[in-house]
Amino acid sequence: MASAHPDSGRFDRSKEGFAPASTVLHEAPPEQVGLDPEPLRDADRQLTEWTQDDAVDGHPLFSGAVGMLVHGGKIVDTHATGEAVRYADGEGTELPESEQVPMRPDTIFDMASVTKLFTSIAVMQLVQDGQVELDAPVARYLPEFGVNGKQSITVEQLLTHTSGLEPFLLLWQDWPDKQSRIKAVMDVAPENEPGSTYTYSDLNLITLGVLVERLTGSTLDQVVTERITAPLGMSDTGFNPPASKLDRIAATEFQSDPDRGMVRGEVHDENAWSLGGVAGHAGVFSTARDMAVLGQAMLNGGTYDGTRVLSEDSVRAMFTNYNLDFPGDDHGLGFELNQLWYMGGLNSTVTAGHTGYSGTSFVLDPKSRSIAILLSNRVHPSREWGSINVARQAWATALSRSMAVLPAKGRSYWFSALGDDSTATLTTQPLTPSGRYVSVRFSAFVDNESADPLVLESSTDGVTWETVPLHAKGAGAPREATPFLAGTGHRSWWSVRAELPSTENLTLRWRFTTDGNYTARGVSLDDIRVIDTEGALVDGERHPEAFSAIGFALHSR
Incomplete structure (x- = not known):
């Protein structure tokens, strides 16, 4: 069935502002x-x-x-x-x-x-009713709170857990009734200087x-x-x-x-x-x-x-x-x-x-x-x-x-949605380039934490691999050359390039590896081209079969 709106179901087209006020479930x-x-x-x-x-x-x-x-x-x-x-x-x-x-x-x-x-x-x-100011000390509204070093703690600091208060007190165990338990919270001294640290604390709320x-x-x-x-x-x-x-x-x-x-x-x-x-x-x-x-x-x-x-x-x-x-x-x-x-x-x-x-x-x-x-x-x-x-x-x-991520070019792209403690690779056949340097161009859509890197590697024997520095452009992309690509939340394709010396039996592989925690949406690769002085050694759009894929699969959305 057709989408009700051209942006519906799209992960790669971020919306700005609020949803229409008329939106109901x-x-x-x-x-x-x-x-x-x-x-x-x-x-x-x-x-x-x-x-x-x-x-x-x-x-x-x-x-x-x-x-x-x-x-x-x-x-x-x-x-x-x-x-x-x-x-x-x-x-x-x-x-x-x-x-x-x-x-x-x-x-x-x-x-x-x-x-x-x-x-x-x-x-x-x-x-918003004007009864509370965020930067006002809590003691303005609760005078009994402004003791034992809490005089400067603001309403905002309670809301953002930067008050310096400890995580909790055993109110149910160490005080006999509701009145004394509330007083214990009002009386407690900060563990840290207010505003100096983040400590998630029940006492704030x-x-x-x-x-x-x-x-x-x-x-x-x-x-x-x-x-x-x-x-x-x-x-x-x-x-x-x-x-x-x-x-x-x-x-x-x-x-x-x-x-x-x-x-x-x-x-x-x-x-x-x-x-x-x-x-x-x-x-x-x-x-x-x-x-x-x-x-x-x-x-x-x-x-x-x-x-x-x-x-x-x-x-x-x-x-x-x-x-x-x-x-x-x-x-x-x-x-x-x-x-x-x-x-x-x-x-x-x-x-x-x-x-x-x-x-x-x-x-x-x-x-x-x-x-x-x-x-x-x-x-x-x-x-x-x-x-x-x-x-x-x-x-x-x-x-x-x-939600869909549409290809950067053509009708499909390589996508990997790994779980924890896994590795996916996309590898070229051994290449025989001409000239002194080889240029690599591709698009990447990454939604992964920094501990789950996407890297480009090169090898001449298929056993020993070296990381190739990458230069990426796009919303949220790293500004300098980087050994890996990672990040969440930018939701856009990056244009990526790399240059490396030309050698015989050159093999390239894109490797996506996850650690034991925090898996995000995954990574996508598209429009992969490897170019030497004679032209294209690899054209991923026209010849996706030129790659050996483990943990990557072709997707159209």
Whole structure:
């Protein structure tokens, strides 16, 4: 089926600005918006495989999950797999099958630290209403906070995790009640000089939750409901879900310290639980569909279905990197930015999102107007069963690979979408060039981290290889000669050239090698030409059969 818009389904044509304010979610087959459905189906199968008994280390990667993918306002994939309730205890004893509860598309999840986004939006609403200034000290609004070296900490520093506060306190264990626990946060001294470091801290958002309550005169859960979720129609989202929805809520962890048993319907985070289930850092429950609405509202510039919850300027600020002094810890006002470890192939400098300890991730890609939501109960029955980052990456990357990259020239190009710890090569036959030098020209579309390099190598014996320096031109390309090509987020073809001495039995190969972490969309090669003084030794457009390919395959999109 033809694409509804010439730019739909395109990974190599970045969009500028916000989506039209009129964009609302509708379900549609991926083909309708120009997507290749196969990467999505592969990702569905992979999620299901990860729920199997022996997926990792003799247990599932997660008990169950619900994934949702959105492109251009169209929900192109929703996949529910595994169980919302599966285990009886923390040792992994399975319940009888009749007592297990399967995942369904409307399963409600403990969103854990994704809650921080709701608190941040509530703060930004106060900023745009003139009640809060970002560069003002927090103590202006919470005088009790301005003690023990925190007098200069600003609202912005709390939102960007540059306040210097430590990651967390054991509030539930070391203080007896809510009042004393909040006071402990207000009293704590910074671990580092404010503004000097990036340290992800729950205390930052707990403080902002208190700030919201102080300035509005309402509890944080009331503010989130009245100012965010109710206006957006997110009817399954909020703190402390009612007992009437328990049958749809995914279980989390079996906790013995504190002695809570199998946690279901109450927030998993012990500190949020000790604060009555309502805190700035954790406590929100939601569904994939509700989170998609929030995501689309942000991509629309703060509005959805005729209701505005944020101004466009506020959304821009939330998607702007304030942490330029802390490379790798890119952060807007509340949103994390440019985090390949869970954004996968959707990663870029403006890709925004957040994860939750319970097994949730939320990714917004303004460049393709896409949303990747993966909700799992990975701590069910135990947090010790490990990380699900591999699934977070794979889910987002599947959507990126479903989008087209059109050839730089002709009808096809060589593409490699390697997993971790792999190598792909594209190798010429031995060449016999004329003259003193050989020129190599090709186009490259790279979406890979620097630890997963694409290199050009030469050899005269097919055994010993030398790296050939490359010169690339294009958006995001390195300015100087480079031994390898890498980068995420630029989404454009680079024109690449190299010169090397002419020798007999010259063989060239392009090698793409990945390490054990963080695989992005992959790399593409097109219009490969090897030229000597007599003309073309290799013309990849006319003779793709001249290459020996391992891990590369010809693609047309």
